[in-house]
Each structure stands twice: as structure tokens, then as C-alpha cells.
Amino acid sequence: MTHTASPETIVRTRWCEVLGVEEALPEDGFFELGGHSLLAIELLQQIETDLGVEISVDVLFLDGSLSALLDAVHRATKP
């Protein structure tokens, strides 16, 4: 993944790749779209590698929404 893409674009792209969906809406829930624990870890690892930040597992495992993940990534990448 190109590092010139914005963090939001990276998250949305990885979300779609991992879940096999074409569209990523903020209100979408990872575990309501066929996502499971192993895919969730895969998604977090991909985002962390792409962006060089660490994301709490709770964001995805307890909340699970794309909006919560975007918020967490935004906080983690804020200078």
C-alpha cells in the first residue's frame, strides 16, 4: 500500500480487502460483516504496518465499527 495515501484511505482500503466488501461505511460493524477474530487481528496488523502506529485491540474487538477504528487511527497518527 502506498504511504502517500491518507490514514483514512489506508484504513478503508484494508477494511474492504480483509472483509471482501466494496464499500466501507462508518456505521458498518466488522463482526456483522463476516469478520472474525483472526481477520480482525490481520486487519489491525496491516494498518499498524502501513502506518507505523499501534492500535488498541479493544477498538475493533469491543466496538467493532469502522468509525471507532477511524477515530483510533486518527488519534494515533495525530502529530
Place this chain on the structure above:
Amino acid sequence: MKPRVGVLLSPRGAASARDVLVAARDDIEIVPLLRTGTEARWPSFVPLIRRLFGEPLGIDEDALKGPGQPLDGVVTFADAELELAAAFGAAQGVRHRSAVTADKYHQRAVLGAAGLTRMATRPLDGPQELEPAAAALGHPFVVKPRRGAGGTDVTVIRNAAQLAALKDSWRWERGTLYAEQFIPTAEPAPGGWRADYVSVEVQTTGGTHEVITVFGKFPVYARSSASQGAGQMATTGDILPSGLPRELRLQVENLVLDAHRALSMDDGITHTEVKLGADGPEIIEVNCRVGGHLSRVLKRRSGFDLVRQALLTAAGLPPQPLPDNTGPRHVAGLFVPFDETGGPVRSRVSPAELRVPGVAAIDEIARAGSPRTDTDALACNVVLDCPDEGELQRTTAKFLTHVADLFSADGVGHRDWTAHMTARLGVAAPAACEPPATPPSGRGI
């Protein structure tokens, strides 16, 4: 300080690692326990556990040493780990559930002695004992594991040909399986579309047994595919409310509570399957753990978390109040089985395509190119949420017709469970034809 509960985790458990994390909330500390060798068998599972709960403690029957800090209790959600969890809990001297009653052959003997079952059983120490079992029990009879295996390896033997096929494909060690009489089914109600069995979830706290709820079921499916072995049973989902008339429901609940008393079940959650038999309700088996895939349905309908209740019991914390089982909404967990369990998934289906009205969540979907066994040979596993029973029936029928179309390259909807159910639900089955020998272009791969 938070109570510390050791959870013996398994990728084959009735609760996922995420279910446990969510259920623990912020008042229970989960100490992850893993059977030695789990990493070699499921390499991706251990990094997941490490990330969610920290470094797991490896244990087995010969290594029952505990963690540095003491635990308050031990629990597992995996059938295969009930005995190890009990041994570990006993070695630590902390709350745990005994595994003695996990042996279904033993269960049937105790229930028989208490006058709570009429079903005869036979031990099976090898394939040579199948014919004597058939002679003693008569056809049909059921061959099943003594210890729960998540519903796998259950075979109904209806005739000599099926008996011979099982004998030829015998792969089980001595003492793994046993045989018991088939429970004759009651005549279904006119227009009935639910299965001829239900499950009853019971909590035992301080020696008191209470019914949490009763789940209705979608009818089981006996796969016909040769690779699986004809007659192997697949469960297909759970429904709330159960749809049982009040009197029958009370009869079922009382039978299950009597069984818990007869078996001297100790504290924890159980999942008991009950056949609606021709001669009245008959216990199929009592499972000494939370039922698989049930918590999501109950949580959606009433907010009650079965996994959390098991953790609270193990932690010695007060249990959640029992759920309100009234209310109009009808919620179901639905698994759509492939008839053929071998080979890769041919159909290319996205979660968005399954997200049709009435589908509240997609828990699993078979991915194109992956082995069908990745999803336990299910095309998909979804939650339906509808305002009433009629709407659930219509939604299920429409959804199954839709799934048959999406997964037609895998034979779904062709003389299988899906075709049978759509007909039973009052929808014309898809035109009967054989699945294509080669995948078609487009949706298939």
C-alpha cells in the same frame, strides 16, 4: 482487585476469544490457558490470544502448574477441554466444574436410574460391536461420541447398508463412541417448520438450577455427500422464542431441571438438548458448557450474555438477572450447510450480498477458493431479527432462496437442506438440477 478467571481457550470452543473478551467487561481478569501443543496445531490462534489477553499459560494433563498469581476460578467453552479444565481447577483448588457428567454414556445411565429416560444404550469399543448394537437396539439407532465433540461424529444408522458404511470407515479409538436408541419423533404440528428438538440453557449457582431460556431449532440435516459419510448430522440454527406451547415448555423445563438434580450438576452453565419425542420430551444430552452460537441470539433479543454468566459463576461474582423471555421479536441464528463438505468453495459471494432485509449480522461466510472445512462446511452463518414469527418465517424463506442463488455453484439449493427448508417454509424449491460439474463464469471461480 478484579477476580482472575482462567479460561482454557480453544479455536473449537462454543465461545470465541472475542466473546470472552467482551463478556469479561472490566470487572473480570481473564488468564488465558492453552493446551500444550495448541500453537503447533493452530498457529494463528496463539498470537490472537497473546494480543487479546497476554501470554497464555500452557497446560496439559501432566502439567497442571498454575500461574504465579492465584486464580479465583477456571472455565472452558470447549467440549474437548472439559476434563483438562476440571483437572486444572482441582489442582489449583479453585472454582471449577466437575467433568464426570461430560460422559454422555454415563449420563444416560444416571438418567435411566432416576427414571428420566427410556433410551437404551450400548458401549462401542470397536466396529465389531456395531452389529450386536443394532441387534440390541434395533434400527434406527444413533452412534455418537461419549464426550461432546461440538455435534460432529453423530450418525443415525437406519439400515444395514449405513451400518456397513460406518463399519468400513471406522476411525475412532476404543471408548470414544457409544450407541443409543433413536428417539421416535412426535408428529409435527400442521404447518410446523421448526425442528423436533429444542435446547434448554440452565445456570447452576450455589447448587440451585434455573432455566435461562429455551431455544427452538431449525431442522437438522443429514448430509448425503459421500465424502462426509451419509447420515452424518449437521445442526442448522437456533430460534428465540422457542415456539413451544406453554404446557409443553414447562414439561421440557421440568425434565431438564430434574436431570440436573439427578446428575448433581455443579455450578456453571449447561446446554441441554431435548427431543420432542412421540412419548413426550426426552433428553438427548446435557452439555457441561455454554451452547455454541447461542449467546449472540439471546444477547440480541434480551441483552443477556451466556458467556458472561459462565465467567461470573467461575469468578464467584453475582450472576446477571435472568433474561426477560417475553416480547414479540423473533431472533434466529441460521447456518446454511453445504451438502458436500470436501473441496474448495466455488461461489464468490460478498457479505454485502447477504445483507438483505431481516439479516442483522453475518457471522461467517464461505470465501471463494478456501476449503469448505474453513467454515465447518457452512455457506454462511447469519443472525435474523424480525418483529414477529410470521415475518421470521417469510424472511428465512426469502433468505434461503437468495443463498441458494448465490451459492448455486456449490450445489446449495439442489436437493439439499436449503431446498427442503424452502419447501417446508411454503416457498417453491428451486428447479431441481444437478450442480454444474465445472464452475460457471461470473459468480463461481
